[in-house]
Amino acid sequence: MKPVIYTDLDDTLFTTLKSYRDVDQSSLLRVTTAKNGNHSFMCGHRQSILNWIEAGATLIPVTARSLDAYNRVTLSAVRFVDGAVLNNGALILNPDGSEDMSWSETVQGYCAHATPVLLRLIEALEEAPCDIRIHRHMHGDVMLGMTVKSNDESEKGVLLNLGLAEALVQQRNPRGRVVTHRNGNNLAFVPSGVSKKSAVAYLMENRSDLAGRPSIGAGDSLADLPFMSLCDMLLVPARTQTATKLLA
Template sequence: MLAYHTSRLFVFTDLDDTLFKSLKSDVSIVATTNNEGESQGYSSLQQQKLLNVFEAAGGVFIPVTGRRTNSFLNCSLPVIKNTPYAVVSHGAIILDQNHTLLEQWHEFIKVEFNLALWESELVKMFDHVHNHFTALSDAVRVRLIVDQGITAYVCVKVSKGDYSENKAKDVDLYLKSILPNDMLLHSNGRNFAMLPPYARKEVAVKFIKNKLQIGENDTVFSIGDSISDLPFMKEADFLIVPDGSQIFDRE
């Protein structure tokens, strides 16, 4: 017989296209809004059911998302907002239950990754990429993302009106051609993120697992939709992938 009192349940989960999508149906509920408070993402009946199953089993949810803090806070699902920790900005930031920067994480990446040096390198990378695309046209927007006071990554976005698969491919090829070996490029449609080594979802998940002392008597699930989610998802005992997701289609 399972000793329930010694076994905890944790769910590390991506958000966009995993727990909610932009499509709305008669039985979906609003899951996130934009900065103006307008509905932006909806949780389907199946997505709601999945959350209910884990919630009824006493699961502890820990969001793992590319969203920045402000965008994460636009999520309205209670099981996502009321969590002990949240991984945001592609893993560069861990928030505590008050949605402020977890100071232990800040101290960790300052020492482990030489944060000050990398923040300086990201500024240089931003200037280089921004100047490159500005000289070509205004079809590509480049931003330096700072979240919770930490320089998190360089964001590159093709404008909606100029987007095409060929345009996105050209941007992808250019960014890969200048990307240092110790950085990663996250690509999703017309959105790109140039990530320093501390912006890794799996590194943040490992940190939280260690902090919560998750061990062999605990059970860990992970949920995600994109290929870039797989590294953090492999930190779990069981992986859940939505139908029609990038992982599902690739496999």
Template sequence: MTPVILADLDDTIFTTLKSYPDRDPKTLQRVTTAKNGNHSYMCSHRQALLAWLSSGATLLPVTARSLDAFNRVHLDSFREGAIVSNGAMILAPDGSEDLAWSEAIAKKCEKAAATLARAIEELEKAPINIRIHQHMHKGIMLGMTVKSNDETQLGVDLNLRTAEKLFKESFQFSDVQVHRNGNNLAFVPGGVSKKSAVQYLLSIREDLQNRPTVGAGDSLADLPFMELCSMMLVPNNTQNSKKLFS
């Protein structure tokens, strides 16, 4: 009756150097490789927490990271499968893709494809300093992420707030959901979510059933899947902790 821990990764298990402004990176454990050089790290406290979470429990990542970005996480704690791309893909313990789930998700992504393509056109024409990452898998766009190139707090707020406002005004009845957390503005096809992926995974894997579950996450977008669980873990100084204690 050991627990199943369903954990977000970025800003929950590890974080970028923004959380360690006065620390020499050499004193931290680098745990990811980012294509833009903005790697993620763990301090000794986070390392100890991860070791504790993965000891005597089944630890499953539930992350917005694409498959490519997840494969650039250099930790050996995740051996029981994973949910990636905001719930668009489910991986078995051997790393193989759950094809039945992917087929169902592909239909939802196809419905949102035209909206996402038009949104990219509108955002690229707009006078805002952003970059757009499209999350593709087998020719299907599973979603996209918009980030501010100006990573100061003022720049992030201005650019992402403008991008989100532009999208919502242009696509009022959209088949795409928008979630913002820090310098990440995620565009997710309707019907795709971490919550639905967690529900499906717990229903098909007998080894996970009838066990206590713990949901861990920093973002408001994580709360729906966390609410499925027996208990929650919320990192301090995050969207979720501010919601709880503000």
């Protein structure tokens, strides 16, 4: 049977120039368009690995990217034609690009419970003494979560600013209605009940073309490990958060 690879995107299949400081940049393939100019690229090795994987497997992206950010991945139109999991599991796309409405109806209940907390957190973060930028993730009028990043992207700045943001969450998150995932300069706020794992489990159980097939989970972040645990095998890029943890 042809295997299915459920794969994270950023820092798994491709990454920004920070990971290619010692590589001839003319050899890199740009594969995303970022609004802030911080585009993502693939080196020749990653391109070869993706070509090899694609030749023998079905690829399902499982990403924190919103629909807008996913549409700015130039690989998506030619490589990912079997659907996708977006917004940390809050949105599932069918192979034809349409929204899986059954899943969205389930997720909206979780989002409704989390939205008042998210809005209070945004207000508190905007008043806090931390140098951050906040991105709300909206799908229509539904708030699917948000992401906080430090404007000071030095190691010290990220540690300070995202540390303050996480502390605020602990103080203002009654009943755990919001879950946070942190990886580098990225602090994601996701409604409790929404996850990559639950979305992948839904696909495995409800799509007849995926059910029962051998599966591989690929990801760089500790937040990816739960959905990867549903799979038969794991694929972890070197020098990432998960690789560092596993090899410690």
